[in-house]
């Protein structure tokens with residue numbers, strides 16, 4: 090779960106009223122010092138450099154520096170705004186033998202602690218901090234960011250200008266959305282949440298972003314019950330592939346078979362190839378002849394000819410959940426009547442665009458990917474899954490927003506999205522609520538990518554090979 094800066098501030102206020110002055114900061118600073126020691130691997134003889142800003146983020150850094158001093162680390166602090174420094178933290182740091190140095194005098198560091206700005210940041214990093222961030226980037230030492238890497242917008246993950254590139258971000262109190270999504274996800278490195286006692290105060294807040302865990306999936310993944318037959322488990326229909334792209338059909342059908350349904354029906358021109366690859370699949374060439382399903386996946390490799398258009402119309406006309414991907418999305422972008430059909434649907438729809446498909450349908454994404462997905466979901470009344478390094482899933486009408494926490498850049502490979510769309514269609518047919526089906530599908534897809542990447546470069550068929558193992562492990 091990630092909470093907005095506003096929510097964190099409110100929780101902080103309510104807890105601060107009940108604990109002694111400085112208690113939260115002390116907990117945060119101790120966690121930073123401990124994590125810095127882990128990174129160093131040793132205390133005596135090591136050198137830490139603190140980048141200290143004007144607010145409490147800088148205060149955290151100085152208190153952590155004092156803690157490190159007590160554990161034998163040599164610590165230097167660069168005061169980026171010398172006339173505005175947390176006074177008590179600076180005094181504590183100096184009392185432990187910490188030294189204040191000029192930026193130009195920093196020559197060696199084994200770890201750099203970024204306390205320039207935290208959740209008090211607004212807008213791009215100001216000019217006075219830019220040289221500090223640049224110098225830090227020149228040093229070979231790993232950077233430990235406190236709360237957020239300075240320069241990353243804590244609420245959106247946007248980076249407009251210079252920003253710290255952290256190896257680890259230690260985040261006291263609650264995760265901020267900007268660490269999980271967009272450029273912020275890249276800049277944050279490994280994110281570690283530190284409990285400083287804000288939990289009870291956040292318990293009633295609606296998280297700004299949810300991220301599923303492996304444990305969540307254990308209870309959500311469909312599994313056959315003793316009384317089930319293949320139809321009660323759900324049947325998914327897949328409309329994908331074409332004479333030009335039969336492989337997309339094989340991939341989408343391949344993953345649809347694994348998402349918990351009892352059967353897959355395929356409707357399209359690649360039925361010979363699909364039958365050959367997956368003999369258990371019931372095939373036909375048109376949606377009308379396919380038979381009854383509990384959800385459709387349409388789009389991968391479909392093409393945009395009249396047959397594709399008619400298939401999309403038929404599927405949108407149905408009263409079951411529909412997942413639309415790839416050429417299905419391109420058809421929606423170029424055909425107003427189909428887009429109108431989508432908006433008028435009463436059964437749920439899920440769209441799974443990558444950036445270019447998204448922008449063709451909805452215009453520029455900008456730097457706030459969560460806001461962009463939310464707006465799009467509201468505009469068409471569908472769940473929108475915006476793919477990427479941190480895939481975002483937004484439900485319409487202020488429903489939940491998920492961010493996916495699994496995966497690897499190795500997933501940026503042809504056909505990878507086809508596997509995702511078949512899988513989510515299958516989860517829809519097996520009865521998962523639409524936003525959850527999308528989030529669960531993205532989580533599984535990411536784990537399959539991670540497993541495949543362990544043994545070499547990843548191709549889309551590898552994902553099909555890994556999915557049964559991933560699912561078995563999780564449920």
Ligand SMILES: NC(=O)C1=CN([C@@H]2O[C@H](COP(=O)(O)OP(=O)(O)OC[C@H]3O[C@@H](n4cnc5c(N)ncnc54)[C@H](OP(=O)(O)O)[C@@H]3O)[C@@H](O)[C@H]2O)[C@@H](O)CC1
Pocket residue numbers: 097098101113114117142143144145146147149173205206207208209210211212213214215218235236237261262285287
């Ligand atoms: N939440 C919690 O429970 C706890 C929070 N804790 C810690 O407190 C941190 C929040 O501290 P905070 O409120 O003092 O703000 P902080 O991030 O230090 O920045 C303020 C300074 O930055 C400046 N500034 C603003 N924008 C800027 C920009 N773009 N570029 C450059 N500068 C910019 C701004 O200038 P001003 O606008 O005032 O002129 C002001 O001087 C939080 O992240 C966590 O580390 C923990 O100690 C324990 C409990």
Ligand SMILES: Nc1ncnc2c1ncn2[C@@H]1O[C@H](COP(=O)(O)OP(=O)(O)O)[C@@H](O)[C@H]1O
Pocket residue numbers: 415443476477478479480496497498499500501502503504505506507508509534
């Ligand atoms: N840099 C990346 N890091 C992690 N995952 C990525 C990255 N780039 C793409 N992906 C994932 O790979 C998949 C690619 O899908 P898509 O672009 O539709 O591929 P294709 O059209 O070739 O099937 C998506 O699930 C996306 O989230």
Ligand SMILES: [K+]
Pocket residue numbers: 146203204205206207234235236237238239
């Ligand atoms: K910081």
